[in-house]
Amino acid sequence: MTSTKERILNTSLALFNREGERNVTTNHIAEALGISPGNLYYHFRNKGTIVAALFERYSQNLLALLEAPQGPLTWTIKTHYFEGLLASMWQYRFFHRDLTHFLHADPALAARYQAFVEVVLERGLVIYGELRSSGIIAVDDEQLQGLMVNTWVLMSSWAALVHGLRPDAAADEALDESLMRHGIYQIICLEEPFLRGEAREHLEEMKARYRAVDTTSALLLGHVPGLDRTGSE
Amino acid sequence: MTSTKERILNTSLALFNREGERNVTTNHIAEALGISPGNLYYHFRNKGTIVAALFERYSQNLLALLEAPQGPLTWTIKTHYFEGLLASMWQYRFFHRDLTHFLHADPALAARYQAFVEVVLERGLVIYGELRSSGIIAVDDEQLQGLMVNTWVLMSSWAALVHGLRPDAAADEALDESLMRHGIYQIICLEEPFLRGEAREHLEEMKARYRAVDTTSALLLGHVPGLDRTGSE
DNA sequence: TGACTCCTAGAGTAATTACTCTAAAAATCA
DNA sequence: TGATTTTTAGAGTAATTACTCTAGGAGTCA
Numbered sequence: 396m397t398s399t400k401e402r403i404l405n406t407s408l409a410l411f412n413r414e415g416e417r418n419v420t421t422n423h424i425a426e427a428l429g430i431s432p433g434n435l436y437y438h439f440r441n442k443g444t445i446v447a448a449l450f451e452r453y454s455q456n457l458l459a460l461l462e463a464p465q466g467p468l469t470w471t472i473k474t475h476y477f478e479g480l481l482a483s484m485w486q487y488r489f490f491h492r493d494l495t496h497f498l499h500a501d502p503a504l505a506a507r508y509q510a511f512v513e514v515v516l517e518r519g520l521v522i523y524g525e526l527r528s529s530g531i532i533a534v535d536d537e538q539l540q541g542l543m544v545n546t547w548v549l550m551s552s553w554a555a556l557v558h559g560l561r562p563d564a565a566a567d568e569a570l571d572e573s574l575m576r577h578g579i580y581q582i583i584c585l586e587e588p589f590l591r592g593e594a595r596e597h598l599e600e601m602k603a604r605y606r607a608v609d610t611t612s613a614l615l616l617g618h619v620p621g622l623d624r625t626g627s628e
Numbered sequence: 629m630t631s632t633k634e635r636i637l638n639t640s641l642a643l644f645n646r647e648g649e650r651n652v653t654t655n656h657i658a659e660a661l662g663i664s665p666g667n668l669y670y671h672f673r674n675k676g677t678i679v680a681a682l683f684e685r686y687s688q689n690l691l692a693l694l695e696a697p698q699g700p701l702t703w704t705i706k707t708h709y710f711e712g713l714l715a716s717m718w719q720y721r722f723f724h725r726d727l728t729h730f731l732h733a734d735p736a737l738a739a740r741y742q743a744f745v746e747v748v749l750e751r752g753l754v755i756y757g758e759l760r761s762s763g764i765i766a767v768d769d770e771q772l773q774g775l776m777v778n779t780w781v782l783m784s785s786w787a788a789l790v791h792g793l794r795p796d797a798a799a800d801e802a803l804d805e806s807l808m809r810h811g812i813y814q815i816i817c818l819e820e821p822f823l824r825g826e827a828r829e830h831l832e833e834m835k836a837r838y839r840a841v842d843t844t845s846a847l848l849l850g851h852v853p854g855l856d857r858t859g860s861e
Numbered sequence: 862t863g864a865c866t867c868c869t870a871g872a873g874t875a876a877t878t879a880c881t882c883t884a885a886a887a888a889t890c891a
Numbered sequence: 892t893g894a895t896t897t898t899t900a901g902a903g904t905a906a907t908t909a910c911t912c913t914a915g916g917a918g919t920c921a
Contacts, residue, residue, distance in 0.1 A: 399898080417650065417729050420878060431900040436880060438898090494792045495725050496650050505795055512793060537835075541817030545782065548814070552785035559727045560745060562738060581781070584774030588821030602770075632868080653908055664870045669910060671868090 400438045402428060404452070407445050411489035416446065417496075446490075446497055447504055453487040454511045461518040470531045470594035473522065474579065474601055481550060481578050485571070488554035512547075519543050532589040545585055553578040573607065580605040633671045635661060637685070640678050644722035649679065650729075679723075679730055680737055686720040687744045694751040703764045703827035706755065707812065707834055714783060714811050718804070721787035745780070752776050765822040778818055786811040806840065813838040 397405070406428050410419040421442050425435045439445050460480055484491070498505035520543050526532045527539065534542060557574045583602055590598060630638070639661050643652045654675050658668045672678050693713055717724070731738035753776050759765045760772065767775060790807045816835055823831060 415729055415732055418732065421880075422878070431902095432880080433882080433901065434899050440880095442879070492728050495788060495795075496648055498792055498795055499648055499651065509793060538817065538820065541814065541820070545778070545814055545818060548782055548785055548789060549778065552781055552789065555728060555788075556781060556785065559731055560742060562728075562731055581774065581778055584771065585778060585818070587771065587774070654910075655908070664872095665910080666871065666912080667869050673910095675909070 399430065399434065403430075403435060403438055404445065404448055408449055408487065408489070411446075411449070412487075416489055416493045443501055443504075447501065449487065450490060450497075450504060450507070453483075453490055454507070456483050456487075458511070458514060458518075461515065468522070468525045468529060468531075470526065470590065471597055471601070473526060473531075474583070476522075477550075477582060478579055481553070481575055484550060485554055485575050488558070491551050492555045492558065516543060516547060519546065530592050531594045532586065533591050534589050538589070542585065542589070546582060549578070549581055549585065553581070576605045577607050580607070632663065632667070636663075636668060636671055637678065637681055641682055641720065641722070644679075644682070645720075649722055649726045676734055676737075680734065682720065683723060683730075683737060683740070686716075686723055687740070689716050689720075691744070691747060691751075694748065701755070701758045701762060701764075703759065703823065704830055704834070706759060706764075707816070709755075710783075710815060711812055714786070714808055717783060718787055718808050721791070724784050725788045725791060749776060749780060752779065763825050764827045765819065766824050767822050771822070775818065775822070779815060782811070782814055782818065786814070809838045810840050813840070 403424065407419070407424050410424060410427060421435055422432050424445075425432045428435075439448070457480065460476075460483060490497070494508075498508060520539065523532065523534075523539055523543055527534060553575075557578075561570070561574065563570075580602065583598075583605060586594075587598065636657065640652070640657050643657060643660060654668055655665050657678075658665045661668075672681070690713065693709075693716060723730070727741075731741060753772065756765065756767075756772055756776060760767060786808075790811075794803070794807065796803075813835065816831075816838060819827075820831065
């Protein structure tokens, strides 16, 4: 039996992801839960604290994943690992979508977020470093940093990007899944030129695994059948 | 003498970029211009049409740049070219920042945006294709597409990303400039492994050109001096 | 001068929305 | 059981904000 506080967070998250935080009012959240606004405000001082609490869950979630001991690291394992990361980020996708507004509205949150990103990048560098030590990727330090930053850009923007191009996706779970896989595929594209040894062998297999298989997810390149541009000028 | 309509667009753009569209009210725009709200609504039916008009300017701007005939394409020229693109996008950075909300609120705009991205990607593929024909980059078709998508992700997300990590940047023109150069640098990192011939020769020179030179723009990796994390829990 | 159109002012409104307040149910504890 | 604390309801409010409406200036053309 989850507490009211938890239930508020869960519904808020669902609504935020689906509608965008801006379009979800506190009254709306309360209504969706079947509780009163007053009750909601008993548990959360204001809307911002809900967002902040969700960020806390998100960042803890992600950092925990990043801290997890890896054992010997292969590229295949690493890619599955990234899949988990992206899935976590996808769960809280509203956050990166409206990020700028949240940070603008709450300086304390901005500071937390900054620190969070720093840790993520540090930890990411360690992981890529291990891949390099294992001879799986061949990069110099500079390339490693460039790769890391680009990976983070991709991961943190992917959900928003997808949502911008396929607003309908929010409604369709299967589509979500497929679009997330495309995200992984793009990360593989990022790394591909640096891959060596074991990774090179598995490259095609992995690409095939994450490539947009069904026509529905040809989102960015390729013209999606059955989704003609609606509306016009 | 610019018309009132133009002036409204210009001030709106400036305010949107600085404060975020969500934090800029129509009254606020009118006040900044020294005109009455009524006057503003004489020229624009509602706030959304201002955003839509700005998108029109933005997309025309970018598409014009993309259509411009190139002549023989070298990697150096192409990079300067991308610098121009990114500068244009930077000018209208509020748009990609609050993109999801705009598209959610205005389906017609969403359709326009979708078509816009398609053209951008097509044209981008042509450019990369020319680079390949000239022997400047060595990629197969699949890699080309992957590269293109990643370039677009980077370009369209960079402003928002930077803004999230350095909210103060909006106030500082010199910093803006420096952060934008970092964006180009990241694109170079994206392309680096594929570069051949002329491009390889100029690689270090170009990297040095766009690398974060001053300490202030070590934004993502590297700990910014003089910008200690403010606030905490 | 007068008529007509374009532009502007600014007070005002309707609706939204984050948030408050009081009081009562429910749970906990003596 | 009664006392105390936690949780809930729900009506209500203050503030914001996108937008309207009327009336009047300013330019243009006869």
